[in-house]
Amino acid sequence: MATDGRTRRNGAGRRDLTEIAINCFARHGYQGTSIDRIAREAGVTKGAIYHHFRSKEDLLAAAVRDRIGEFETRVQNACRDAAPDESLRRIAEVCAEHARSEDRPRFAIKLMVESIETNAPVLEEMRGMMRRFRAFLRNIVRAGQDSGLLRSDADADAVAAAYTSAVIGAETQFYLDPKRFSLEHTLETFVSQMLDNLRPAGAAQTLQGRSDP
Amino acid sequence: MATDGRTRRNGAGRRDLTEIAINCFARHGYQGTSIDRIAREAGVTKGAIYHHFRSKEDLLAAAVRDRIGEFETRVQNACRDAAPDESLRRIAEVCAEHARSEDRPRFAIKLMVESIETNAPVLEEMRGMMRRFRAFLRNIVRAGQDSGLLRSDADADAVAAAYTSAVIGAETQFYLDPKRFSLEHTLETFVSQMLDNLRPAGAAQTLQGRSDP
DNA sequence: GTTGCCATACCGACCGTTTAGTATCGAGTG
DNA sequence: CACTCGATACTAAACGGTCGGTATGGCAAC
Numbered sequence: 001m002a003t004d005g006r007t008r009r010n011g012a013g014r015r016d017l018t019e020i021a022i023n024c025f026a027r028h029g030y031q032g033t034s035i036d037r038i039a040r041e042a043g044v045t046k047g048a049i050y051h052h053f054r055s056k057e058d059l060l061a062a063a064v065r066d067r068i069g070e071f072e073t074r075v076q077n078a079c080r081d082a083a084p085d086e087s088l089r090r091i092a093e094v095c096a097e098h099a100r101s102e103d104r105p106r107f108a109i110k111l112m113v114e115s116i117e118t119n120a121p122v123l124e125e126m127r128g129m130m131r132r133f134r135a136f137l138r139n140i141v142r143a144g145q146d147s148g149l150l151r152s153d154a155d156a157d158a159v160a161a162a163y164t165s166a167v168i169g170a171e172t173q174f175y176l177d178p179k180r181f182s183l184e185h186t187l188e189t190f191v192s193q194m195l196d197n198l199r200p201a202g203a204a205q206t207l208q209g210r211s212d213p
Numbered sequence: 214m215a216t217d218g219r220t221r222r223n224g225a226g227r228r229d230l231t232e233i234a235i236n237c238f239a240r241h242g243y244q245g246t247s248i249d250r251i252a253r254e255a256g257v258t259k260g261a262i263y264h265h266f267r268s269k270e271d272l273l274a275a276a277v278r279d280r281i282g283e284f285e286t287r288v289q290n291a292c293r294d295a296a297p298d299e300s301l302r303r304i305a306e307v308c309a310e311h312a313r314s315e316d317r318p319r320f321a322i323k324l325m326v327e328s329i330e331t332n333a334p335v336l337e338e339m340r341g342m343m344r345r346f347r348a349f350l351r352n353i354v355r356a357g358q359d360s361g362l363l364r365s366d367a368d369a370d371a372v373a374a375a376y377t378s379a380v381i382g383a384e385t386q387f388y389l390d391p392k393r394f395s396l397e398h399t400l401e402t403f404v405s406q407m408l409d410n411l412r413p414a415g416a417a418q419t420l421q422g423r424s425d426p
Numbered sequence: 427g428t429t430g431c432c433a434t435a436c437c438g439a440c441c442g443t444t445t446a447g448t449a450t451c452g453a454g455t456g
Numbered sequence: 457c458a459c460t461c462g463a464t465a466c467t468a469a470a471c472g473g474t475c476g477g478t479a480t481g482g483c484a485a486c
Contacts, residue, residue: 027330031244113326116388117240127390158402165382172381175329177340189371197406261432
């Protein structure tokens with residue numbers, strides 16, 4: 001708790017504040033999180049936050065931007081040097097890990113849903129993130145089609161949209177009912193189903209999932 | 214706006230209040246909706262609301278229960294006298310209609326997500342709804358398996374979970390980006406993909422979706 | 427008159443934001 | 457080296473407003 005080499009004072013820096021803020025926002029939502037709560041968890045007073053950020057919305061926007069960039073980097077790194085079908089499997093794994101992580105989870109789902117009809121700037125940020133995610137998936141599918149690995153008559157946009165739906169819906173159900181909803185198994189089932197369906201006609205057909213008798 | 218034959222006064226009855234309340238909650242969230250706002254939209258004052266409901270949470274719980282029951286009835290009716298595969302198509306259609314309706318939409322997604330870590334009673338209600346929804350789907354899949362219509366070696370629970378994921382995720386993306394996200398097409402793509410995958414080995418294989426060249 | 431339904435007025439708590447003031451540092455100056 | 461100056465990083469306190477909730481009273485119907 002002493003010096004961390006980054007700040008002159010004992011308090012939290014601007015970067016630390018966005019970390020703590022997004023954590024609070026992800027747990028209690030934007031409207032359910034008071035500036036005082038963030039300040040308390042950061043070990044500073046309310047004034048310190050208003051020294052770094054113009055408003056509560058400004059703090060939220062900064063925190064969201066940080067997290068979105070982090071998530072996208074993570075997804076991209078998981079796909080490095082991987083074939084299209086392997087990439088599609090890995091992305092689901094990264095999303096599941098993200099949902100199970102200690103600090104990061106829920107922020108996307110919670111703030112995305114809350115911002116609908118209540119916070120236009122954040123909504124726009126989230127909309128951009130989802131569009132980029134779908135485009136990223138679509139390009140992977142297209143690459144698979146171009147290389148003959150995946151069926152070329154499939155609608156890559158629709159496949160990407162369905163994939164994104166499965167991820168968001170599975171995360172939501174997992175947050176709602178973590179003890180009864182098996183996140184990884186659901187995503188694996190979906191991805192296997194999708195890859196089976198995308199296999200070019202004539203290729204060998206595998207049963208659902210791996211061979212785990 | 215005069216007498217509607219139900220109430221002695223010009224105000225709204227208990228049932229009308231839950232309708233208006235769920236509408237507000239669905240748009241602005243629970244924490245983003247004040248009692249005064251609901252009262253204003255209902256054409257009454259706060260006192261009227263506290264005459265019918267003990268607290269804001271009580272009002273929310275009553276409104277949520279009403280809506281959940283309504284939705285479940287709608288889904289069940291859509292499946293009357295339908296074969297399993299047809300039921301699975303119809304449920305997706307009902308969910309898409311629900312998402313596009315004028316008054317009802319968003320309440321499930323919004324309140325479900327918001328209640329995570331903030332409102333245990335509502336969370337429990339939502340959890341029950343999702344469990345029943347998945348169980349309903351699973352039973353349809355099992356019925357299809359028993360009748361030989363669907364592959365018997367598929368994991369019915371996992372299929373139901375993936376289906377539910379797709380519905381929730383597609384609705385969420387649609388609310389987030391209604392102009393760019395095509396809800397119906399995404400759900401149709403998913404359901405076709407799933408049914409293709411569930412077709413028993415040896416059965417005729419159709420291409421994705423209908424023939425819309 | 428009693429009862430059900432609702433309006434009015436109000437309370438205490440809390441929220442986002444502002445302001446005034448303070449402590450701590452680095453750079454510049456002699 | 458000491459010393460000033462000006463940022464920077466905060467604290468403490470308060471303000472105006474809104475919120476959920478309550479107490480009270482009145483009007484209409486039976």
